[in-house]
Amino acid sequence: MKNLVFIKKFQIPEAAYSNLDKLFTPEEIDFVSRMEQKVFSEEDVRAMGFSDPKGFLENSYKRGIVSLSDEEKGTFRISDFYNRLDIFSISETETYRSFSKEDREALDEWYFDAYCSGLDPDPDRPPTADEVMPLDEVLDFIDKQERPVYLNYCDCRSLRGDCGLPTKTCITYKNGLNSFAHRGLSEQIDKEKAKEIVRKADQAGLMHTVNPNGICNCCGDCCYLFRGQKKRNSLGIWPKASYIINFDRSKCIQCGKCVKRCSFEVFYKEGEIQKDASKCVGCGVCVQSCPVNALSLKGR
Incomplete structure (x- = not known):
């Protein structure tokens, strides 16, 4: 009882x-x-x-x-x-x-x-302030912060936990009542460490999303933001995405790195590399891996 x-x-x-x-x-x-x-x-x-x-x-x-x-x-x-x-x-x-x-x-x-x-049910209204950002903009965001910064394990990948990607990747500036930091569960770090975490996450193929309280480094399998995006059919609306991929086919050497790096199957091979920009979240992870600069981000 x-x-x-x-x-x-x-x-x-x-x-x-x-x-x-x-x-x-x-x-x-x-x-x-x-x-x-x-x-x-x-x-x-x-x-x-x-x-x-x-x-x-x-x-x-x-x-x-x-x-x-x-x-x-x-x-x-x-x-x-x-x-x-x-x-x-x-x-x-x-x-x-x-x-x-x-x-x-x-x-x-x-x-x-x-x-x-717990999210606003209106699919046309972003329920949170999360925004997808390319690596350079995330690093700039970190540099501009003058708040204490903390490192946490990613709860999305910790809960789902089967994709094999790094989990100690969540950066937060939230240290108020009932936060992970206030409960003694976070590691306090500095700006340089935060930037190192983001760079390594990018190398591992993780996307970056930023909100006023911190930075998440997301995969396409576990992340609640992108799983929520799929459920709400809110690509480009939430999380906010300012960019979309641009593909210069004349430079492409068919190495296939973009196919492997993209979490949303934007790139695929049918003879040559093909692109389906309608699936692109604008993260720029593929741009970082292209050895011949055939990929770039443009405004959505």
């Missing part, structure tokens, strides 16, 4: 039922089940019989079991499974990877659906 209370209060989907013992400790399940107040403090946790309420809350905050309500007052609230799974996937990756492939796929699909349901 206590587990049923916990499942309801923490909004846990059926896809997670078989792995509750890996996602939560018995103490966490007991705490969530018994906590009756929406906003609570260390003293409230002490009153429940916890011998080290401060340590419990600090650990629970880092693990995404609770979220801060008011840092100055020292008050918290119960978090939810959406936040816990996000944190779990990037901070307890080995444990997550011990789940069966079927369970991981089910959790990823649940999370993706939850992500999409």
Whole structure:
């Protein structure tokens, strides 16, 4: 019965039922089940019989079991499974990877659906400020920032996790209440390190998307932005894409690097290299790999 209370209060989907013992400790399940107040403090946790309420809350905050309500007052609230799974996937990756492939796929699909349901349903209106940018513009963006910068694991690839591309690639400037940085899950870096991360991501074939809070280095398989784009049929609208590929066929030496690098099958071989610009997101990853400068970006 206590587990049923916990499942309801923490909004846990059926896809997670078989792995509750890996996602939560018995103490966490007991705490969530018994906590009756929406906003609570260390003293409230002490009153429940916890011998080290401060340590419990600090650990629970880092693990995404609770979220801060008011840092100055020292008050918290119960978090939810959406936040816990996000944190779990990037901070307890080995444990997550011990789940069966079927369970991981089910959790990823649940999370993706939850992500999409939180977006503005109007397909003609961008639901977030994310924008696809080529490498040089991303590096310029980093140079212009005067905020603390942090490095995180990519939650999209951590959750889906089968494409084999690098995961420690997410750069964020978000360090406020309940952020990964504030929870102690991020590595603080400097501008040069941030630019190095982006360059290496580009070499690995990852696209770059920028929003006011940071930079994602995305693949076409796992990234929720591009999976969401496909679901919403919003190519060129969201994420915002200012460019499209230009192909100078006269320079092409048929090396096929663009075919291998593109995540969206813009390039393909039918005798010679062919281009279907209607699929292009304007990331410029193919431009970086072309040895003869046959590719360039132009305004969309």
